[in-house]
Amino acid sequence: MVIGIDPGKTGAICADKPKRKAKKTSPTQRSLAALKKEGVIAHIVEKWQAIPGHPGGGVRIDAWGFGDILAAFPGEPGAVLIQTTSGPNLAARRTKVLGIPEAKVWLECGNRILLEGWRKLKPRGQKVAKWSSKREFVTLEDFSSI
Numbered sequence: 001m002v003i004g005i006d007p008g009k010t011g012a013i014c015a016d017k018p019k020r021k022a023k024k025t026s027p028t029q030r031s032l033a034a035l036k037k038e039g040v041i042a043h044i045v046e047k048w049q050a051i052p053g054h055p056g057g058g059v060r061i062d063a064w065g066f067g068d069i070l071a072a073f074p075g076e077p078g079a080v081l082i083q084t085t086s087g088p089n090l091a092a093r094r095t096k097v098l099g100i101p102e103a104k105v106w107l108e109c110g111n112r113i114l115l116e117g118w119r120k121l122k123p124r125g126q127k128v129a130k131w132s133s134k135r136e137f138v139t140l141e142d143f144s145s146i
Contacts, residue, residue, distance in 0.1 A: 027084035027118045028068045030131055035071055035082075042071035045081075064102035066093075066113070078111040087119030090134060097138050104143050113138040 028044060035042040046068045050058040062068055067081035085093045093115050097103045103113060115136045120129040 027086060027116070030118050031069055031082060031084045031116050031133070034133065035069070040071050040073050042069050042082075044068065045070045064106065065100045066097045066103055071114075078109075080112045080114050081106060082114045082116055084116050084118070087117040087134060090115055090117035090136065093117070094136065094138065094142075098142060103138065104140070107138070107140045107143075 028046065032042055032044060045063040046060050048058055049061050062083070063070070063081060066083050068084045069082040071080045071082055073080060083093050083097060097113060097115070107113060115138060117134045118131055119134075121132040122129040
């Protein structure tokens with residue numbers, strides 16, 4: 001903390017506030033914000049389960065082991081369960097979903113599964129990186145290939 005004379009006309013002594021670190025936003029929060037901006041109705045369905053003595057205090061539990069967000073896209077049939085993650089983990093999440101029997105049942109009922117991976121990209125000619133997502137749907141055909 002730096003203490004000094006106020007550069008204004010008051011001459012008061014002031015203290016600089018310590019700089020705060022930028023708050024990290026989770027992939028789920030980024031997806032929820034993007035969906036709402038697109039006019040999609042969406043709600044977080046993963047939950048936090050506190051576990052005494054667990055490193056980190058507990059675990060996040062997804063709907064049927066893969067759903068972070070439940071969404072309905074206007075004009076499109078069925079509900080969508082969305083699994084959000086970081087960009088590098090997108091392939092691992094696809095593999096995870098394909099190993100969950102409930103995911104196949106979800107699709108057989110006329111619903112959809114969307115994987116969304118987030119990463120920071122620096123647009124060409126720009127100095128500041130911005131969050132960008134890649135979206136992939138899991139289909140029933142994907143289950144026939146395993």
